[in-house]
Amino acid sequence: MYEQPKPVCRYGSACYRKNAEHRRAFRHPKQPSQTISDRFYESKEASRQSSSTPSDKYVELLHLAEPNKWLAVRNLLETRIHGPQELTSVLSRLQQLQQSKSVSTRTLDAFFSSEASAQEKQHIFDIAVPAMQSLVLQLPSLFPSPDSLPLLKTGENGRVTVTGQQAACLVAVAFFSLHKSRSGFNHPNFDVMFGLNPAPHLFGKLRCIFHYFSRVARELGGPTRLVAFGRYVLSPHHIQDLDSALPVAISQVPPQPLPSASSSSSLSPVSLCGVQVRETGCIEEETVGTIQIDFANKFIGGGVLRSGCVQEEIRFLLSPECLVSLLLCEVMADHEAIYIVGTQQFSRYSGYAKSFSWAGNFLDSTPLNSKGYQQTTIVAIDAIIVKIPHSNRFALNQHTPEKIRRELVKTFAGFSLPEALIGHKINSVRTGNWGCGAFGGSIPLKFVIQWLALSLSNHFRRENRCLIYYPFKDAKAAGIEQFVELLKPAGQISTFEHSSITAADVYRSLLQYSNEVADIAVEQGVFFQGQAPPEVVRSAAKKLHRFEIEKASNLLDASSSFCLDLSRRHLKVQHGFSPKHVLAAAAAVVAAKVVWGKITK
Numbered sequence: 205m206y207e208q209p210k211p212v213c214r215y216g217s218a219c220y221r222k223n224a225e226h227r228r229a230f231r232h233p234k235q236p237s238q239t240i241s242d243r244f245y246e247s248k249e250a251s252r253q254s255s256s257t258p259s260d261k262y263v264e265l266l267h268l269a270e271p272n273k274w275l276a277v278r279n280l281l282e283t284r285i286h287g288p289q290e291l292t293s294v295l296s297r298l299q300q301l302q303q304s305k306s307v308s309t310r311t312l313d314a315f316f317s318s319e320a321s322a323q324e325k326q327h328i329f330d331i332a333v334p335a336m337q338s339l340v341l342q343l344p345s346l347f348p349s350p351d352s353l354p355l356l357k358t359g360e361n362g363r364v365t366v367t368g369q370q371a372a373c374l375v376a377v378a379f380f381s382l383h384k385s386r387s388g389f390n391h392p393n394f395d396v397m398f399g400l401n402p403a404p405h406l407f408g409k410l411r412c413i414f415h416y417f418s419r420v421a422r423e424l425g426g427p428t429r430l431v432a433f434g435r436y437v438l439s440p441h442h443i444q445d446l447d448s449a450l451p452v453a454i455s456q457v458p459p460q461p462l463p464s465a466s467s468s469s470s471l472s473p474v475s476l477c478g479v480q481v482r483e484t485g486c487i488e489e490e491t492v493g494t495i496q497i498d499f500a501n502k503f504i505g506g507g508v509l510r511s512g513c514v515q516e517e518i519r520f521l522l523s524p525e526c527l528v529s530l531l532l533c534e535v536m537a538d539h540e541a542i543y544i545v546g547t548q549q550f551s552r553y554s555g556y557a558k559s560f561s562w563a564g565n566f567l568d569s570t571p572l573n574s575k576g577y578q579q580t581t582i583v584a585i586d587a588i589i590v591k592i593p594h595s596n597r598f599a600l601n602q603h604t605p606e607k608i609r610r611e612l613v614k615t616f617a618g619f620s621l622p623e624a625l626i627g628h629k630i631n632s633v634r635t636g637n638w639g640c641g642a643f644g645g646s647i648p649l650k651f652v653i654q655w656l657a658l659s660l661s662n663h664f665r666r667e668n669r670c671l672i673y674y675p676f677k678d679a680k681a682a683g684i685e686q687f688v689e690l691l692k693p694a695g696q697i698s699t700f701e702h703s704s705i706t707a708a709d710v711y712r713s714l715l716q717y718s719n720e721v722a723d724i725a726v727e728q729g730v731f732f733q734g735q736a737p738p739e740v741v742r743s744a745a746k747k748l749h750r751f752e753i754e755k756a757s758n759l760l761d762a763s764s765s766f767c768l769d770l771s772r773r774h775l776k777v778q779h780g781f782s783p784k785h786v787l788a789a790a791a792a793v794v795a796a797k798v799v800w801g802k803i804t805k
Contacts, residue, residue, distance in 0.1 A: 260355075261357075262350055262351050262353055262354055262355060263352075263353035263355060263531055263532065265343060265353070266377070266384075267343050267344045267347075268347075268350050273301055276301055277301065277380075278341060280297060281294070282341065285329065288317070288325065291312070291333065292309050292312065295381070295398065298381060299395060302382065308398065308399035310398070310401060310402060311397060311398055311400050311402050311403075311407075312398045314407075315402070315406075327418065328414050331421050331422075332415075332417040332418045332421065334421070335376075335417045335421035335424075336376040336379055336380070336417050339369075339372050339373040339377075339420070340377055340382070342369075342373055346370050346373050353366075353532065354532075355534065356533045356542070357435075358388070358534045358535055359540070360437065361434075361436065362435050363432055363433070363435075363625070364432070364434070365430055365433075366430070366433075366528065367428055367429065367431070368420075368430075368431060369420075371431050372416075372417070374527075374528050374531060375413075375524050375527050378509075378530075379394050380394075383531055388535050389530065389531070389534055390504060390530040391509060391530070392527075392530040394413075394509055397510055403511070404559075405557065405560040408513075408555075408560045408561040409513065409560075411551075412521040412522070412553075413521075413524060415550060415551055419550050419565075428576065429546065429548070429572065429576060430575065431525050431528070431544070431546040431577070432543075432544070432545040433528060433529050433532050434543050434625060435533065435540060436540060436542075436622075437539065437617075438616070442664075443539060446616060474659055474706055474708065475663070475707070476655065476707055477655065477659040477668075477669065477670060477671055479655060479670070479671045479688045480671070481684055481688060482673065483675065483677070483685075487515075487519075487634045487635065487636060491568075491570040491578075491579060491580040491581075492570060492579045492628075493579070494631065494632045495583050495621065495630055495632070495634065496581065496582045496634050497618060497636075498519055498583060499514075499515040499637075499638050500584035500585055501586055502535050502536045502586040503530075503536075504516075504529050505517070505520055505530040508520045508527065508530075509527070513556075513558070513560045514641055514642065515636075518556070518560060519582065521551065521553070522550065522551050523547040524550065525547045525548065526547055529544060536585075538610055538613060539613050539614070540617055541585050541614070541618040541621065542583070543581065544581070544582040544583075544584075545626055545627060546577035547582065548568045548570070548578055549566050549580075551564070551566050552566045573628040574627075577628075581621075581626050583618045583619075585615060585617065585618035586614070587611065587614070587639025587643050587645055588602065588607060588643070588645070589644070590639075590644035590645050591643060591644020602645060602646060603649065605715055608649075611639075612656060612657055615657035615658075616661055619669070620665055631668075631669060632669055632670040632672050633672065634672045635671065635672070636673060636675060636676055637650065637675060640680070647684075648680075648681075648687075651681070651684055652714050653714075654673075655710070656707055656710060658671045663707075691710075
């Protein structure tokens, strides 16, 4: 008897619902490997024929999705909350309504019992908590329609605009953990953070949030300010432009250590963009006319509503309106970036990671543009995760041409965000050691990738944005400023417009030394064993510079601390290097630093 075959699950072997009933009903064949185009660029015809429901396209707000549950929530929040015990009780009852598995509020309890002063608690329950209750109760009037908040889905350009009051309402709903979680999105509620073991940096997070709502309570009724959240996706022709401009395999790189710029006709005219290295300050210190890079997790916001407290999480705590993006934005793909325009900063901070603490009020004087957005632009781009979490082992080799290309495409997506989407003029991109903290990336490698990405963006978009780089006093970034100075034409302060060294030269050198370093590192077990003598590092430089083995070796001997102590005079006068040799020698020491950084982390 013929048995009709079971239908194929749309998720194939990647399906997360492989319970017994689901396995009996569907087949789960292994999905074939796909290219970027296959995965992310579906035809318009396929999009028209998709059977997505409204819940797949829009945020499901509680008052519209579950009216009966909303009535119970409204009854709870209409009664004023006077103190910590009442707040804990309300949160527990709300979580029970949401059928949450956990109703713990350990961090919140510890904050009120042992951290907050009597005066601080009074301020919170006189101003901040009533403001949150009021904002949640305004949910039906602020978002009356099921299509009020479109989702920003992976692979699709999109933009959602809300007022400052609407953003505050959505953050208040998240505080009471009333948003619905979605697969493929970051968790949008505070309940996980409330249930963590108490820690000082979590108390700092709570202070940022309570201060934000205290400010919102005082400023409601003021001028309407808009905040936009968007996803910017590189189109197929953008990817093709990059691929045609850059060799994608090391086999395409000519065998000479330093090919002439003319060997790459597509990329040879591309000038390096201007670079400023700022030893002090931080990315968010200036807003007008600049893009602030968020060192993002692919799930935007990272651990901001859990225990995480590094660059991305801190930026979101200073401007809690950014938390709305966790609700709107699906996981990022390799060829796209997420942007936030118009958010306001409310707090100062001190410390980093476990030492993070709230440091007081911040009055943001950034002006509005003609459309009502504050002129602050945050662009989130996620790096590849190189380091295995909570260990000194590395999960992959970041120096392969494929990995370099992936990071170049990602940074190009973030740096090339059009001014038409931002709404005001952009003159610079502010960034730093992107992907080099918990993700384990190499600082010299990521710096060169970011420099190339903005240079290419300026070339294709006919713009002149400058790269402003903050090394954050990281010892592994020592030498970047000297490296940049070596490549500048004489008499130039921050521009490379008339430099004889082009983006083609830098990219080819990058591929060459990365290939050599990767081969040596794998041979010696550097990436996975964590052991290699200094001779391996010296060997890398020698292999890179067969045409100047003796000078390169002497240079490394003189720079045994790997601090890139390479002044123009030292190279040109003492060794008689040409400008191209300067690039080669600097690349050799950067290559040595890459390997040495791997060994000593």
